[in-house]
Amino acid sequence: MRTAFRLLVGLGVFGLALGTVYWFLTSEVTGSVLLWSFGLMPLIVAAWIRRRLRAGGGSRPADRPDAVPSAAAGEVIGSFPAASAWPLFLALALVLAGAGLVYGAILLPLGIGLVAFAVLGMMRESRD
Amino acid sequence: MSTTVDRPAAPPAPHGPHEEPRGVVSWITTTDHKRIGILYCVSAFAFFLVGGALAGAIRVELAEPGRQLVTEQTFNTLFTIHGTVMLFLFVGGFGNGLANYLVPLQVGAPDMAFPRLNALSYWFFAGGGVLILLSAVAAAGGGAAMGWYAYPPLSGSGFSPGVGPDLWILGMALVAASSLLSGINVITTAFLMRAPGMTMWRLPIFTWNAIVTAMLGLVAFPPAVAAFALLFIDRRFGGHVFDPQGGGDPVIYQHLFWFLGHPEVYILVLPFFGVITEVLPVFSRKAVFNYAGFVMATLAIGALSMGVWAHHMFTTGVVDNPFFSAMTLLIAVPTGIKFFNWIGTMWGGRIRFAVPMLFAIGFLLNFLIGGVTGVMLASAPIDYQVSDSYFLVAHFHYTLMGGSVFAIFAAIYFWFPKAFGTRLSEAIGRWVFALLFVGFNLTFWPQFVAGLRGMPRRIADYPSGLGFETPNLLSTVGAGVMSVGVLLFLVDVWTAFRRREPAGDDPWGGSSLEWATTSPPPHHNFVTLPPIRSERPAFDLHHPELDPGAGR
Numbered sequence: 040m041r042t043a044f045r046l047l048v049g050l051g052v053f054g055l056a057l058g059t060v061y062w063f064l065t066s067e068v069t070g071s072v073l074l075w076s077f078g079l080m081p082l083i084v085a086a087w088i089r090r091r092l093r094a095g096g097g098s099r100p101a102d103r104p105d106a107v108p109s110a111a112a113g114e115v116i117g118s119f120p121a122a123s124a125w126p127l128f129l130a131l132a133l134v135l136a137g138a139g140l141v142y143g144a145i146l147l148p149l150g151i152g153l154v155a156f157a158v159l160g161m162m163r164e165s166r167d
Numbered sequence: 168m169s170t171t172v173d174r175p176a177a178p179p180a181p182h183g184p185h186e187e188p189r190g191v192v193s194w195i196t197t198t199d200h201k202r203i204g205i206l207y208c209v210s211a212f213a214f215f216l217v218g219g220a221l222a223g224a225i226r227v228e229l230a231e232p233g234r235q236l237v238t239e240q241t242f243n244t245l246f247t248i249h250g251t252v253m254l255f256l257f258v259g260g261f262g263n264g265l266a267n268y269l270v271p272l273q274v275g276a277p278d279m280a281f282p283r284l285n286a287l288s289y290w291f292f293a294g295g296g297v298l299i300l301l302s303a304v305a306a307a308g309g310g311a312a313m314g315w316y317a318y319p320p321l322s323g324s325g326f327s328p329g330v331g332p333d334l335w336i337l338g339m340a341l342v343a344a345s346s347l348l349s350g351i352n353v354i355t356t357a358f359l360m361r362a363p364g365m366t367m368w369r370l371p372i373f374t375w376n377a378i379v380t381a382m383l384g385l386v387a388f389p390p391a392v393a394a395f396a397l398l399f400i401d402r403r404f405g406g407h408v409f410d411p412q413g414g415g416d417p418v419i420y421q422h423l424f425w426f427l428g429h430p431e432v433y434i435l436v437l438p439f440f441g442v443i444t445e446v447l448p449v450f451s452r453k454a455v456f457n458y459a460g461f462v463m464a465t466l467a468i469g470a471l472s473m474g475v476w477a478h479h480m481f482t483t484g485v486v487d488n489p490f491f492s493a494m495t496l497l498i499a500v501p502t503g504i505k506f507f508n509w510i511g512t513m514w515g516g517r518i519r520f521a522v523p524m525l526f527a528i529g530f531l532l533n534f535l536i537g538g539v540t541g542v543m544l545a546s547a548p549i550d551y552q553v554s555d556s557y558f559l560v561a562h563f564h565y566t567l568m569g570g571s572v573f574a575i576f577a578a579i580y581f582w583f584p585k586a587f588g589t590r591l592s593e594a595i596g597r598w599v600f601a602l603l604f605v606g607f608n609l610t611f612w613p614q615f616v617a618g619l620r621g622m623p624r625r626i627a628d629y630p631s632g633l634g635f636e637t638p639n640l641l642s643t644v645g646a647g648v649m650s651v652g653v654l655l656f657l658v659d660v661w662t663a664f665r666r667r668e669p670a671g672d673d674p675w676g677g678s679s680l681e682w683a684t685t686s687p688p689p690h691h692n693f694v695t696l697p698p699i700r701s702e703r704p705a706f707d708l709h710h711p712e713l714d715p716g717a718g719r
Contacts, residue, residue, distance in 0.1 A: 042367035043358045050382070050470060057474050065487045069422040070477065077386045077473050088358075100363030108696040110363045119278050119691070122188055122196040126283060130290030130341075134298060137337040140403070141330050161283065 040092055040102055047085035054078025125164055129157035198282035201688065203289050204268025205586060208579075210293055211260030215572075217300065218252035219653060221245050223646060226610075230643040232631040242627035243312035244331070248303040250315030251335070254435060255342050256296045258571045262438035263292070263349050265578055266377040268586065270353055272681035273371045275362025275699070277691035280355035288348035295341030302334035311335035314625065316424055317398065319409035319417045324402045333402060336395045343388040343395075343427075346434075350381035362680070364699035371679040371702065372461050376441030379469040383430045383437070386473065391427030394420050418485055425476035433472040435567060436534075437465065439574030440505060443527050446577050447509055449675050450524035451516025457508045458702055464501035464508070471498045481550045488547040495545035502538055506531070521675070522596030526577035529604045533569025537562060540615070555625075557638075558618025564611045576603065576656070583663070584670030588686045595659040602652030609645030613638035678703035 058074030061067070100106035136150025188196055197203060225245050228236045237245065267285065271278055279285045302311040311331040313322040322332055357370065357378050370378075398420065400406035407413025409420045448455045455461065474494045477486040509531060518524065540562040544550050553559060576599070584590045617638035622629060629635045673682040681688070682705035683697050697708040707713070 040358070046367075046466070049466075053470050054473065061474070061487075061490065064490055067487070069419055070426075073390055073422070073426045074474065080386055081382070084354075101361035101365055102367075104364060104366050104369075104700075106363035107698055108363055120198045120283050122193065123198055123283050123286060124196045126198075126286035127195055127290050129287060130294040133291070133341065134294045134337075137298065137341070138334075140399075141333040141337065161287075165283065 040088055040099065044085055044088045044092060047081040047088065051078045051080075051082035051085060054081070120164070123161070123164060125157055125161040129154065129161060132157045196286075198278075198286045199690065200267050200271050200279045200282065200285060201586070201692075203279075203285050204264045204266075206289055207264025207267055207292065208261055210289075210296065211257050211264055214252050214256035214260060214296055216653070218249050218257055219650065221249040221252070223650060225249065226643040226646040228627060229629070229639050231640060232629055232636060235628065237627075239627045240312060241310075243314075243625070244303050244310040246625055247311050247314055247335075248299065251299055251311075251339070252296075254315065254431070254567070255339070256292075256299065258435045258567060258575070259342075259346070259431075260292055260296070261575050261578075262380065262435065262571075263288075263346070265373075265438055265442065265582075266349070266353050266380070268582070269681060270356055270374050270377050271360070272684070272688060272692055273374045273679050274357055274360060275365050275680050275693065275696050276356055276360035277693070279352045280360055281352050284348050285352050288345040288352065291341045291345035291348065295338040295343075295345060298334050298338030298341065302331045302338060305334070316428060317395075318424075319398060319401065319420050320411075322398060322402075323410065327402075333399065336399050336402075340392055340395055343392045346384045346388050350384040353377050353381040354385075362696050362699060365680070365704075368459070368462075369699060369702045369704075371441075372444040372455060372458070372465070373438070373441035373679070375462050376437045376444075376465050379465050380434050380437045383434050383469055383472065387427040387430035387434070390423045394423035394427075397423075418480070418483060421480050421483065422477070425479045426473075428479060429476040430472045432563070432566070433468060436571050437468065439530070439571045439578070440465065442574045442578045442581070443509065443530055444505075444512075445677075445679065446523045446527040446581050447512045448516075449581075449677050450519045450521055450527070451513045452519070452676070453512060453516040454678070454703060454706075455508070456511035456514070460504055460508055464504040467501035468498060468505075471501070478545060478547075478550070481547045482554045492545055492547050496542065499538070499542050499545075506535065506538075521580075522591070522593055522600060523577045523581035523675075525597065525600045526573050526580065529600065530570055530573040530577065533565055533573060533607065537565030537567075537570055540565065553618055555623055556618040557614040557622045557624055560624050561611045561614035561618060564614070569607055569611065573603070573607075576600070581675065582681075584674045585681055585686050585688070587664075588670055589663055589667050590670045590674060591659050591663045595655060595662070599652050599656045599659060602648055602655065606645045606648030606650075606652055609648060610642050611645070613641040613645075617642075673705065673709060676706070676709070678706045680704050683708050 054074055055078035058071050058078055061074055062071040065071075100110040103110070132150060132153035135146060136154055139145070139147030139150045194202060194206065197206075224236060225242070228234060228242060228245075267279065267289075270276075299311075304310065310329065311317075311327075311334070313327050313332060317332065317335070320326060357374055361367075361370070397406065397408040401408055401410060401415075407415045409415045409417045411417060444455060444461055471494060475491055475498065478491040478495045480486045481488055481491070540558070544553070544559070544562060580591055580596055617635050618624075620634045620638075622633070622635045622638075629639075670686055672684065672686050674686075675682075679702075680697075680699070684693050697704050700707055
């Protein structure tokens with residue numbers, strides 16, 4: 040976690056510094072904003088990792104070079120879905136909604152309705 | 168329905184039955200990262216065959232002056248869809264597929280962090296791919312024909328009035344969304360789901376490269392999607408964002424597009440740098456040379472690649488050429504370090520010239536030519552001279568085809584036994600390599616010559632007597648040789664599935680964790696995890712007589 044934190048902070052500082060240098064060299068707005076936002080994005084994740092580190096997340100078995108496999112025995116890694124038709128359904132609904140934008144307004148409400156249905160379906164399934 | 172997964176304890180926890188549908192339904196509803204990875208790779212390869220067929224048509228059209236296989240408008244559609252398909256759907260898709268398949272295995276996790284999101288990212292990719300293909304064929308008279316970077320005003324409703332570009336934009340937006348979801352998954356998995364002892368500094372180089380690729384995607388895709396959305400508004404709803412007559416600025420589109428476009432070429436090559444770094448040590452029977460140097464070089468390439476986008480815009484005259492020249496030249500340094508390390512890895516090793524190794528060496532040779540011509544192009548005065556010529560076409564095909572695609576074949580031959588439990592043929596594989604290597608260089612080396620002689624790209628015909636005939640004829644012959652190589656590869660896959668000779672769990676003597684489980688790996692990947700004491704846990708497991716990490 041500490042390595043990930045350092046990595047993200049380094050990337051963020053690099054982006055902000057590069058954006059600033061670029062701004063002073065060129066005064067060009069688009070590129071400067073893009074570079075600054077490139078700097079800000081990893082810092083958001085870094086801030087989250089810092090919170091976890093403070094809560095004691097730095098001593099996980101995955102971060103200890105001498106940890107043996109049994110160190111994490113029984114640790115619940117997560118809950119993994121076996122199979123789901125919703126991702127396919129949601130992608131098809133989005134394609135339909137997109138086709139609505141291109142081919143005609145009739146498809147659009149249908150597409151949006153199906154997208155909403157698929158999003159709700161995925162959300163409900165993930166609670167199981 | 169979901170299964171809660173615990174870390175396997177030692178002795179191994181018995182693996183309970185899991186509820187999965189069977190047959191085709193099991194594939195289209197799967198949330199297993201291995202199946203999604205295979206779906207990605209197979210779809211990407213199917214897109215490669217489509218893109219290759221389009222390239223074949225382009226090469227036949229250009230074989231000699233005066234030949235008109237297709238109309239000029241159709242030719243424009245051919246190169247537009249060829250470029251889009253090969254970059255975003257084949258090389259990008261295959262990279263995502265490899266990351267999906269390998270990252271959880273290499274970090275010792277049972278699956279990706281968000282399996283349903285992972286399935287969603289595949290279906291966005293597939294849906295986007297279909298829309299991009301439809302943009303060429305289902306839009307009579309108006310197929311997408313504006314080049315793969317869709318610059319306005321050419322891509323505006325005035326010059327491209329059909330629905331083709333609209334479908335292309337929607338397809339690209341879906342592919343971008345897929346990349347974002349996939350990136351979130353890869354980063355979360357690698358940061359938070361590593362096995363005990365698998366510290367960040369023991370991650371296989373492929374996983375490191377997948378992390379940096381994912382980060383690049385997360386930063387670079389959103390501006391491009393914004394650009395596509397604004398372009399769509401300009402086209403369909405009368406916007407003027409990129410329309411100079413309405414007070415808009417087409418150069419902003421170029422900034423937004425290339426802020427994706429340049430990191431994208433690293434998104435398309437970094438996973439394959441990772442592949443090469445996995446293949447070379449295994450077939451040199453050594454540990455990777457300068458592990459930390461590889462990681463730092465990957466990070467440096469990733470970071471620097473964010474600051475070079477406007478070297479694609481040198482000739483617009485409105486960007487700071489020295490800044491972008493300098494940044495671009497800087498990228499050559501970490502790339503050079505990687506080359507040094509690859510050679511260092513092979514140096515003094517007992518090299519086995521198996522098929523994955525042949526493709527990896529082919530990658531080194533081709534990519535070096537692509538890289539060196541890239542350094543030439545980083546110099547603005549040279550770029551002014553050869554911009555939009557076949558020199559450029561040859562350069563990026565040397566990086567992406569000679570580089571990434573050769574690495575893709577290395578990856579297929581290397582991990583096929585792991586994914587399917589059976590090996591591809593060494594004998595056929597050597598022929599595939601020979602045909603692709605000779606065919607590739609025969610196709611693209613002459614294009615450097617044609618470019619330096621002044622042949623512009625994206626033209627359906629050219630006059631005779633300017634020195635373009637011989638390079639173009641050679642190129643077309645080379646494309647034919649490559650096609651035979653690809654067909655032979657398909658034969659190889661078909662015969663491998665017919666033979667079904669068991670490959671064993673670790674046919675090559677691999678180093679990373681995926682070689683410590685069965686071939687193919689079980690559901691949720693590992694029944695037991697070996698102790699992880701170095702960056703080569705599978706090697707340590709199979710050679711307990713050696714000190715972990717020895718031989719570095």
